[in-house]
Amino acid sequence: MKIACVGEAMIELNPDRAGAQIGYAGDTLNTAIYLARGFPQAQVEFVTVLGSDAMSARMEAFIRSEGVGTSCITHHADRLPGVYVIATDAAGERSFSYWRNQSAARTLFEDGFAQLEGMDVIYLSAITLAILPPDVRAHLIEHLAQHQATVVFDSNYRPRLWENETTARKTISAAWEVTDIALPSVDDEMALGGESDPVEVLKRFRAAGFTEGALKCGAAGAMPFDATVTAPPYAPAPRVVDTTAAGDSFNGAYLAAVLQGASEAEALGRAHLQACAVIAQPGAIIPR
Numbered sequence: 001m002k003i004a005c006v007g008e009a010m011i012e013l014n015p016d017r018a019g020a021q022i023g024y025a026g027d028t029l030n031t032a033i034y035l036a037r038g039f040p041q042a043q044v045e046f047v048t049v050l051g052s053d054a055m056s057a058r059m060e061a062f063i064r065s066e067g068v069g070t071s072c073i074t075h076h077a078d079r080l081p082g083v084y085v086i087a088t089d090a091a092g093e094r095s096f097s098y099w100r101n102q103s104a105a106r107t108l109f110e111d112g113f114a115q116l117e118g119m120d121v122i123y124l125s126a127i128t129l130a131i132l133p134p135d136v137r138a139h140l141i142e143h144l145a146q147h148q149a150t151v152v153f154d155s156n157y158r159p160r161l162w163e164n165e166t167t168a169r170k171t172i173s174a175a176w177e178v179t180d181i182a183l184p185s186v187d188d189e190m191a192l193g194g195e196s197d198p199v200e201v202l203k204r205f206r207a208a209g210f211t212e213g214a215l216k217c218g219a220a221g222a223m224p225f226d227a228t229v230t231a232p233p234y235a236p237a238p239r240v241v242d243t244t245a246a247g248d249s250f251n252g253a254y255l256a257a258v259l260q261g262a263s264e265a266e267a268l269g270r271a272h273l274q275a276c277a278v279i280a281q282p283g284a285i286i287p288r
Contacts, residue, residue: 001039001259003121004072004149005032006047007128008105009059010082010098014283020085024059025284027125027156029068030245033285034252034274035123036067039260045069047115049104051080056104066285072115079104086283088242098160106131113143121259123152123251126172126188130161137171145178152213153179154251157188168192181258182213182225183251189215198223214254214268216247221272224264232269237276245284250275 007028014021029046036044046068050056052075059081060070082100089095100106109115109132116122122144129137144151155172162168169192176182182205189201202215202223214222214231221234253274257267278286 001042001120002118003032003035003039003042003044003123003255003259004047004116004119005029005035005044005068006108006116006122006124008082008100008103008108008131009046009048009050009063010084010100010103011055011059012284013083013085015085015087021283023283023285024062025245027127027154027245027248028123029063030248030284031123031154031252031255032068033063033066034249034278035256036252037288038253038256038270038274040067042256042259043069045072045119047072047108049074049076049079049106049108051075051104052077053080056081074115076104076107079107081105086242086244088244088282091240093243100131103131106133108132109136109140113140116143116147116149119147119149121152121255122147122149123154123255124175125154125156126168126175127156127158127161129171129175130158130168134163134167138174141171141174141178144175150180151178152181152183152251152255154247155184155188155192156247157192159191176208179210180212181255182210183216183247183254184213185216185247186218212258212264214264216250218246222250222268224268226264229264232265232272234269234272235276237279239280241280242282243279244282246275246279248284249278 012023082103254271
């Protein structure tokens with residue numbers, strides 16, 4: 001099975017008393033890594049654009065070291081990867097400061113979609129769409145509608161990345177129309193859809209015909225879109241240090257399970273445990 005995870009990889013700075021720890025992350029890269037860990041038999045490829053600099057080379061080597069393929073990564077002659085800094089409060093909730101407006105990843109798919117050919121599964125997020133020029137993102141959605149691959153989408157809604165809320169809502173709605181497996185987060189969807197209750201968001205997705213995937217509701221666990229599925233009991237996370245990549249790691253573990261034939265309930269249980277493990281340690285990518 002060939003799986004493409006499409007988006008932006010960034011340099012992650014996590015300040016501590018000694019200075020700052022350097023890592024590499026990004027929402028779809030995080031998912032790719034946890035997916036590859038849970039499904040090592042699959043060919044998981046990361047699709048992005050990096051620079052031609054030393055840090056880009058180190059990032060690419062890191063991606064390969066995690067079992068994720070880099071054959072679909074291209075390199076820009078002049079642009080560099082984006083950078084972000086993590087700050088966490090006493091409860092482990094994270095906030096970010098970004099330097100990404102001219103990142104190499106923003107040139108993704110300028111020359112077409114050859115990197116997606118032959119893929120069985122294509123995973124992307126609203127962040128993937130937000131960093132692309134409007135014409136490229138529109139053509140990408142059109143391409144996904146015609147592609148034979150299973151499309152997996154997470155509406156990682158980050159308002160600062162979009163031209164305006166109307167454009168974000170319209171684009172994300174179009175993405176849902178070509179999606180087979182939906183993995184949204186409740187906060188993002190309430191911000192986009194205007195609901196004030198997770199159950200109302202769930203009803204919207206079920207009314208749209210989604211039966212694969214789940215609505216991620218943080219500590220409360222995820223609600224399956226298939227109304228015939230009973231969600232497993234979700235144990236509370238024993239320790240919360242840093243919530244970075246909680247949803248991304250959930251997505252990776254969930255996909256690793258369902259793509260190998262696990263039931264929806266089993267996949268949701270595995271994904272919840274993976275997210276709990278990730279938020280118990282600092283940074284997006286925890287040690288194996």
